[in-house]
Amino acid sequence: MYKPRKPVFTKQKAPFGSWESTITTDLMLNSSVGLGEISIFNDDIYWIEMRANDGGRYVVVKRTLDGKESDAIPAEYNARTRVHEYGGGSYLMTEQGLVFANFSDQNLYLIDANDNCRKLTNQENCRYADMIYDKYQQRLICVREDHSNKSSEPVNTIVAIPFSDPDSETILLEGADFYANPRLSHDGKKLCWISWLHPNMPWDNTSLFISEINSAGGLESAQLIAGGDIDEAVCQPLWSPDDILYFISDRNNWWNIYRYTNDEVECVIELEAEFAVPQWSFRECNYDFVDQDSILAIYRQQGLAYLARINVHEKTCRTISLPYTDIESLVCDREHACFLAASPTEFASVILFDIEQESVSVIRKSNQLRLDQKYISIGETITFPVGEHDNAHAIFYRPQNRYFTGQDNEKPPLIVMSHGGPTGESHNGLKMVAQFFTSRGFAVLDVNYGGSSGYGRAYRQRLNSNWGIVDVNDCSKAALYAAEQGWVDKNRLAIRGGSAGGFTTLAALAFTDVFKAGASHYGVSDLEALAKETHKFESRYLDTLIGKYPEEQAVYKNRSPVNAVDKLSCPVIFFQGMEDKIVLPNQAEMMVDALKQKGIPVVYIAYEGEQHGFRQAKNIKRTLEAELYFYSTIFNFECADEIEPVEFL
Numbered sequence: 001m002y003k004p005r006k007p008v009f010t011k012q013k014a015p016f017g018s019w020e021s022t023i024t025t026d027l028m029l030n031s032s033v034g035l036g037e038i039s040i041f042n043d044d045i046y047w048i049e050m051r052a053n054d055g056g057r058y059v060v061v062k063r064t065l066d067g068k069e070s071d072a073i074p075a076e077y078n079a080r081t082r083v084h085e086y087g088g089g090s091y092l093m094t095e096q097g098l099v100f101a102n103f104s105d106q107n108l109y110l111i112d113a114n115d116n117c118r119k120l121t122n123q124e125n126c127r128y129a130d131m132i133y134d135k136y137q138q139r140l141i142c143v144r145e146d147h148s149n150k151s152s153e154p155v156n157t158i159v160a161i162p163f164s165d166p167d168s169e170t171i172l173l174e175g176a177d178f179y180a181n182p183r184l185s186h187d188g189k190k191l192c193w194i195s196w197l198h199p200n201m202p203w204d205n206t207s208l209f210i211s212e213i214n215s216a217g218g219l220e221s222a223q224l225i226a227g228g229d230i231d232e233a234v235c236q237p238l239w240s241p242d243d244i245l246y247f248i249s250d251r252n253n254w255w256n257i258y259r260y261t262n263d264e265v266e267c268v269i270e271l272e273a274e275f276a277v278p279q280w281s282f283r284e285c286n287y288d289f290v291d292q293d294s295i296l297a298i299y300r301q302q303g304l305a306y307l308a309r310i311n312v313h314e315k316t317c318r319t320i321s322l323p324y325t326d327i328e329s330l331v332c333d334r335e336h337a338c339f340l341a342a343s344p345t346e347f348a349s350v351i352l353f354d355i356e357q358e359s360v361s362v363i364r365k366s367n368q369l370r371l372d373q374k375y376i377s378i379g380e381t382i383t384f385p386v387g388e389h390d391n392a393h394a395i396f397y398r399p400q401n402r403y404f405t406g407q408d409n410e411k412p413p414l415i416v417m418s419h420g421g422p423t424g425e426s427h428n429g430l431k432m433v434a435q436f437f438t439s440r441g442f443a444v445l446d447v448n449y450g451g452s453s454g455y456g457r458a459y460r461q462r463l464n465s466n467w468g469i470v471d472v473n474d475c476s477k478a479a480l481y482a483a484e485q486g487w488v489d490k491n492r493l494a495i496r497g498g499s500a501g502g503f504t505t506l507a508a509l510a511f512t513d514v515f516k517a518g519a520s521h522y523g524v525s526d527l528e529a530l531a532k533e534t535h536k537f538e539s540r541y542l543d544t545l546i547g548k549y550p551e552e553q554a555v556y557k558n559r560s561p562v563n564a565v566d567k568l569s570c571p572v573i574f575f576q577g578m579e580d581k582i583v584l585p586n587q588a589e590m591m592v593d594a595l596k597q598k599g600i601p602v603v604y605i606a607y608e609g610e611q612h613g614f615r616q617a618k619n620i621k622r623t624l625e626a627e628l629y630f631y632s633t634i635f636n637f638e639c640a641d642e643i644e645p646v647e648f649l
Contacts, residue, residue, distance in 0.1 A: 017631065038330075083145045096138075107126075140160070158172045180235075191209075194237065204281035204544060307339070323343055326348070335355055378579070414442070450462030494516065497520065499583060526560050577607050581612065
């Protein structure tokens, strides 16, 4: 019997960059939230949602055992702490109720069992984070950052705040430049914590201490357990159910799990993988106890994340098969665990994990969109040479669209993405910014240059004294590698980045001739100004990345893009939040003025009310669309989207 053939579908040929896409900014933002800070309390699950359509407000959300969800804080509050400016550890569930740090005044508030909300602290110049509950003393213990003395840097301490008399707040620990991770043993008799001193960052060198708690609630007999004067970054201390102290250390080059028992430190799992991430924010949690015999843990290896179950007695690690490539923020509670997870085709979601069955269910997605998979470009992890003995890593996204393909003999333009930090890492989950561009005909290369986390301490330290050199070289070599493979058009290479990634972007434009356009999102242009003006947490970061200031002033000047405008000859677009306390607006404005004077096409878009990273939906939308329009003018294609034009200065 004759069967008629199905019509053959042929994609329409159109210039790369000009393709129509269903992945629009409105679609991305209308049902999108940021997710983080998961916790479990009395079988209820809590997490933070950052809602761009609500002015970037951070909301604590509660999910009960029967699946009902509700906002746990009133609409007039914003649960976001500014300790270290990056925050984290902004709320805590206790037997007294929900405690959270409110963004507008940085005080702590308590919502009791009757939903009454009252101010718990009353400080004008203090910020709080990383709270724990001491049920034996009926108090909170947390990190405090005191900004009272405007003529000197803020003072960081660990304080105790009694619920019965919050005004009698007392300092438990002081003297170090920074504190994190106060954790109370289950019997209430010991407190551990992490501290570090300038010029270290928490991924350089930290100290882990234990102290006895006396009958009055004070600390005595402090004992150094790990770190100190040796090159060791200790993080995420956690007491086991039988009160043995576990922690993560990179003393063997990799962030592996250790414990302190019988007055000795021993390795629980030694693996060429990272069981931790850099402590940019408080309350990072990559492992938790199922019981006193086993741990669930997240580890990263070769750009991918895995969930594993560890037997602490046998010191074995069994990887659990899951459909995710990016996992973070893990907590356990008896039969279940919760974590955030994403895959190359699925949005980040809060996942409920049945520990016995090893099964997963999605309880909250960061975006409710149902994406057409034929618009999604799957990231490919690649490794490429950057020197005689060194390799770097990246995630490569090819152009992908259901209805379009490129014209004959045309190769796509490439956008190189340089992540922030610079001690950060690009993950291989669904990245909508990348998909926004790939679905319109761009290739995207998300680079984990030397200095990135996820590849061991030695790889992180490739950037020491070499910021602006190693990262620029690796991003440039990544772009040229993609062109040499025939994947992209060598004459249409662009680079973009935010914060430290913005510095790498500007430095690559100033000190190489690889790229033809760049986009700086609240990026650093003047290293001297950054060293003088940035906040306490990062005020000595450049000692390691560049050199001591002012002793190495010449190096700061030579590596600053603002001092090399004469070498820059391609257009740049700048985006800046006017309330940014990490990279001040003058960093962008100095560069814009210098480029204008030289006559190089430049665009400057500044947002009132935005800080470091944009949180308001209208500004996120404008930023992406403006960047696309900017590329269209440089690479000579017509946008399919209706976009408000950008103004070149």
